[in-house]
Amino acid sequence: MTKTNLAGIGVFLLVVFVAVPMMIAVSGRWDFYYTLTSVALLSIGSAGVWLTFYIGRINIGQGAYALMGGYVSAVLMTKVGVSFWLxxxxxxxxxxxxxxxxxLPILRLRGxxxxxxxxVLTEVxxxxxxxxxxxxxxxGITSIPLPGALTVFGVPLIPDFATIENPKLAFYLLAVTLMVLTYAALWRIVNSRLGHLCRSLQQNEELASSIGVNTAHLRLLAYAxxxxxxxxxxAVFVAISQSIYPSSFVVTDSVNFMLYCFVGGLGxxxxxxxxTFLLYFGWDLLSVAREYQLLIYSAAMIALMLVLPNGVLSLFDRREGPK
Amino acid sequence: MEQILANGFYLGAQYALIALGLTLIFSLMNVLNFAHGQMYVFGGFVTYTVVAQLGLPFIVGLFASAIILAIMGALIEVYLFRPVIRKSKREESTMLLAAGIAFFLDAAILLLFGEKQRGVPKIVDGVFNWDMRIIMPYDRILIGVLAIALIAGFIAFMQYSKAGRAMRALAQDRVAAQLMGVDVDRYSMIGFALGAMLAGLVGGLLVTITGINLGMGGPTSIKAFMMIMIGGAGVISGAIAGGFILGMMESVGLTMLAAYGDITYLAIFASLMVFLAFRPQGLMGKPWG
Incomplete structure (x- = not known):
């Protein structure tokens, strides 16, 4: 890891943990907390989708797992009484x-x-x-309790969310922390032996398996x-909205998870x-356009695709010249 | 039982027509057209506008749907898909474009036609009644017959015309077709226009029976995906088989499983996943599309 990388990470952490809450406090736009929390959570989901892209599979089923996770958390909390943190x-x-x-069966499919x-899985x-x-x-399941206090060996780590005077900030910090952990894990995976093997799958699965890569095992691992x-x-979404319905995550959400990956860049x-940030935050800002919101949003998406078909980040990619 | 089969057959004819357009676009361009359902809705609204608002005969509305959607499809191919396919590093990028177009059409339909459920008056009155065994309104029979005629016409076009032969060659092997002197760009455009036209035609046909509304686009796309998965993506006979199988399953399921609540689609989806586990390429598809 180079010095510029480290500095970049430092600046990023400073921005999300310090600058954003400060700016929101100054400007008084408390509604941005909800938007940014959603961005952080959705980007955790799209990190997963990105990983399946990394092994060369187009995953439009992340909404299914978000829904499952939400229900598992909701059922455990309301019916069994397990703490949110568990x-x-x-x-x-x-x-x-x-x-x-x-x-196990469906990863044999491709493209x-x-x-x-x-x-289809999302719909199922x-x-x-x-x-x-x-x-x-x-x-659906409603009136799910807010996350309680978390104490480890008697040391209180996280206070009870119901007693905090500003639960929006608390949820924001929770979501952002999880996002940072997710992307740290993702970065670690990509830059490890596992990541190299995944890239070999993306390029040519037969060739990879012919030189001894256990492709079936690897696909399952990445998908899991x-x-x-x-x-x-x-699960975190459920904790924030304190409710979950079968329509909480639908096909559109699954498609959106995939779009977030495309817009950012698959590489x-x-x-x-x-x-996620560009599309979700942009969508939120466009709500001023009222009935033209979807029109402008989709037109911008199409335009983005025409200008930068390999994702926004390909702007900064100097390693490869134009194809 | 005869009634269930008749319903299934009628549904299947509509579905097969939707699936044909999707599979045609997929086989020519390797593009999964997310906007197919929206094109179908758009076609329905065009027919509605021409028939119910301008007061012209139904057949004019159907032609208007076909022509407008064909032009739309051609423009989308030339100005959107072609440049993106050329510039993109990964083929999947077209999916973002297709999804963007689906959103865009949704927005356009909302602005142009509003969000209300629309329908046109019955084109034929009366009900066909065979000894109380099959009861079917005449307009459904007419629409079913029209759909089958269109399917037959499409197959004949693909089989015997020059353009059809060129498109089949393209679907088989793009490079080889190009080397044999097939104008790849031109036939990609025609193929996309034809696929969009089929979606518009189904919309125009169904607006007389079920009506049309903004929310129908997405679910129609999903159904169309299921059909081409059953039959095998990019294969014409597969799309037709998939359409009829899904129509039958829906019709049978709605009757048989009614006692257990609304689980027809759950059963269909679950059996589809099991089926694909054993036969990933569908009934008639080439392995790995």
Whole structure:
């Protein structure tokens, strides 16, 4: 890691943890907290999607895992009475286990087939949530308690969210912390042996397997990590809205997760984060345009695609010249 | 039972027509057209405008839908997909473009036609009744027959015309087709226009029966994806088979599973995933598309 990299990370951390809350306090735009919290959480989900892109699979099923994670967390909190902080990793793990079971058959598919089946998966999850008794059908699960206090060996780490005077800030910090951890993990994965193996899958799966890479195992691992991220994002969303319905995450959300990755750039670890920020924050700002919001948003997306088909971050990519 | 089969057959004819357009675009350009459902909705609204608001005959509305959608498809191919495919490092980038176009069409439909459910008056009155075994309104039969005629016409076009032969060559092997002197750019455009036209035609046909509204685009796209997954992406016979199979499953499921609540689609989705686990390329697809 070079010095400029380190400085960049330092500046980034300073901005998200110090500068943003300060600017919001000064400007009084408290609604930005909700927007930025959503951006942070969605970018965790799109980090997962990006990882499946990294092994050469188009994943339009992240909404399914966000929904599953949300329901796992909600059911555990309301029916079993587990603390939110414990349900968070459990939601992720549940999604990872499910994704292994689902991924075993469907990861054999490639290209458009995989994309379409994951899209269908989102719809299956929504319909399952409607049909199962434990999820309470279309009525959903509401009045979920706010996250409680977290103490480790008697040391209070995080106070009870219900007693904090500014839960918006608390949720923002929680989401941003999780986002930073996610991208640190993602960066570590990409720059490890695992990452190199994943790249070999992206380029040529047969060739990789012919030189002894266990492709089936690797695909499952990447997909499980991806779904883990999705589950975490869903669980925190549920804690913020204190409710979940089968329509909380639908096909549009799954498609959006994929779009965030594209806009940021598929070749860059930070791509999904930037893409999520640009698209979600841009969408929010465009609400002033009222009925033209979707028109302007989609036109901007098409224009972006025409000018920078390889993602916004490809602007800064000097290694490769124009193709 | 006869009633269920008749319903399934009628639904299947509509579905097959939608799937044909999607699969045609996919086979020629390797593009998964997310906007297909929106094109279908757009076509429905064009027919509605021509028939219900301008008061012209239904057939004029159908032609207007076909022509407007064909022009739209051609423009989308030439000015959007072609430059992106040329510049992009990864093929999947076209998916973002397709999704962007889907959003854009949604917004355009909202601004142009509003958000209300629209329909046109029945084109034929009366109900066909065969001994109380099959009961079907005449307009449904007419629409079903028209859809089958269009499917037959499309197959004949692809099989016997010069353009059809060129497109089949393109779908088989793009480079080889180019080397044999096929004008790749021209036939890509024609193919995209044809696919969009089919979507518009189905919209125009169905607006007489189910009506049309803004929210129908996305779910229609998903159904179309399922059909081409069942039959195999990029294969014409597969799209037709997929359309009829989905229509049948829906019709049978809605009757058989009604007792267990609204789980028809859950059952269809689940069986599709199991099916694809054993046969990833669908019924008639080439392995790995």
């Amino acid at each position: 349900t968070l990793p459990l939601a992720g793990l549940f999604c990872a286990v499910i994704s292994v079971a689902i991924g 458009v087939y995989f994309a379409m089946i994951t899209l 999850t929504r319909l399952t949530a409607l049909a199962l008794p434990v999820t309470n059908g279309a009525k 990590i991806s779904s883990f991220f999705g589950g975490i994002a869903g 860059f670890v930070m791509g999904p984060m930037l893409g």
